[in-house]
Amino acid sequence: MSNTPGSLLARIGQDLYQQPCHPLAVLKHSIAAQLPGFELLSCPDPVVTPFQNFDQLGFPADHPGRRKGDSYYLNADFMLRTHTSAHEVEIFARGKEHWLLAADVYRRDEIDSSHFPVFHQMEGASVLPRTQIDQFSRKTSELAYRLSHQNIQIEDLTSVDAGNPYQADHRAEEAKIVTENLKTTINSLIYGLFRNILQIHSSPIKVRWIPAYFPFTSPSYEVEVLFQDKWLEILGCGVVQQRTLIEAKVPEKIGWAFGLGLERIAMVLFSIPDIRLFWSTDRRFRDQFTNQAVLSSPQQTGVVKFQPFSKNPACYKDLSFWIPATSSEDSFEANDLFEIIRDVGGSWVEEVKLVRKKLILPLFPLSLALTFNPSKTDRRIHSPKNRPSESLLPDRLPVHRKVCSPPPNYLLLPVNPY
Numbered sequence: 001m002s003n004t005p006g007s008l009l010a011r012i013g014q015d016l017y018q019q020p021c022h023p024l025a026v027l028k029h030s031i032a033a034q035l036p037g038f039e040l041l042s043c044p045d046p047v048v049t050p051f052q053n054f055d056q057l058g059f060p061a062d063h064p065g066r067r068k069g070d071s072y073y074l075n076a077d078f079m080l081r082t083h084t085s086a087h088e089v090e091i092f093a094r095g096k097e098h099w100l101l102a103a104d105v106y107r108r109d110e111i112d113s114s115h116f117p118v119f120h121q122m123e124g125a126s127v128l129p130r131t132q133i134d135q136f137s138r139k140t141s142e143l144a145y146r147l148s149h150q151n152i153q154i155e156d157l158t159s160v161d162a163g164n165p166y167q168a169d170h171r172a173e174e175a176k177i178v179t180e181n182l183k184t185t186i187n188s189l190i191y192g193l194f195r196n197i198l199q200i201h202s203s204p205i206k207v208r209w210i211p212a213y214f215p216f217t218s219p220s221y222e223v224e225v226l227f228q229d230k231w232l233e234i235l236g237c238g239v240v241q242q243r244t245l246i247e248a249k250v251p252e253k254i255g256w257a258f259g260l261g262l263e264r265i266a267m268v269l270f271s272i273p274d275i276r277l278f279w280s281t282d283r284r285f286r287d288q289f290t291n292q293a294v295l296s297s298p299q300q301t302g303v304v305k306f307q308p309f310s311k312n313p314a315c316y317k318d319l320s321f322w323i324p325a326t327s328s329e330d331s332f333e334a335n336d337l338f339e340i341i342r343d344v345g346g347s348w349v350e351e352v353k354l355v356r357k358k359l360i361l362p363l364f365p366l367s368l369a370l371t372f373n374p375s376k377t378d379r380r381i382h383s384p385k386n387r388p389s390e391s392l393l394p395d396r397l398p399v400h401r402k403v404c405s406p407p408p409n410y411l412l413l414p415v416n417p418y
Helices: 023-033 082-093 136-149 172-198 242-247 262-269 274-277 282-287 334-348 392-399
Strands: 038-039 099-105 118-131 152-156 206-213 216-225 231-239 253-261 318-322 352-356 366-371
Touching: 023 099, 023 118, 023 262, 082 099, 082 242, 118 136, 118 172, 118 206, 118 216, 118 231, 118 262, 136 206, 136 352, 152 172, 152 242, 172 206, 172 216, 206 231, 231 262, 231 282, 242 253, 253 262, 262 274
Parallel strands: 038 099, 152 206
Antiparallel strands: 099 118, 118 253, 206 216, 216 231, 231 253, 318 366, 352 366
């Protein structure tokens, strides 16, 4: 049942977001500094049940995230969390009302500079007993007053409608109060986080709210910031589904939650071009951020921009193989193949592209051509001793149940998709 390789399990416990001066830790503390009164919780174990990860949060039974092609399962009963929201119910059940949580999360994905099977999220939530909802209103007024005197421009493209409704368990007036508190809190967070970075030549920080869908919130929103003339997705958020609070045995409470990807924001802020660099132990990477202050601190005068220290030339390799007639293009799981490549090559494999081609062969109707770049983001690979054993990859493929050798006497040619 397990589809979790040992190379991935070895990443558990490295806690990049806890390491002093690591860009992820800097960003985590920068976010926490903007939310006084929110408790920064310690990270729970990443091993959870599918019930915690999906069912408690209202994921439908056919949600694609449940597939073994998308998630890591240890066995039929346990998996690695795919998001920090897997701990919402247990945290609410402990009586926590205003909290933050940063953690490593795990998802099967493609191989390139913006995807890695382990990444980090930060989640925040604020809930109150419904009898105390006026506290949300007072806090909203305070934050709105401060924002009105700041150089921030907010564009709200959202509305409450059939596609993004208030919940049936909520009265419209209380849901509106919660939503307004959510929006002013997030706008204040973004302003505090980005004010020393984006306020160039007195231009305002531009924030945009758009409707979204998440199984565990309604209404739901995504928030974007204009960064270098492009809209950058910062976070997703919304009013917590009441069933989540009912699961936590606190049905009398109401509130909101948000979640964001630390790497997504840190890559842009610090100009880090490859997500795998966050895992680098090379001092030439780590030392660049030694003096980076918390982004919102008075001592901060700028943001460290990553300076590349290794420029590796592209070194593309091609590999072709066939899928038997008992399989189909739809049944082939690309992430299974990527997992083999990542397990063999580790961080050596910089990019993989899969090209599908149909062949007119009765026994082997579908061929796949693989092009990969076995370079490394933080090391030179000109010397043969620094290169991974590329011959190991074809040796590993036959053990995968969906991959087999080509037909007898059929010529196997490398396919270059470029």
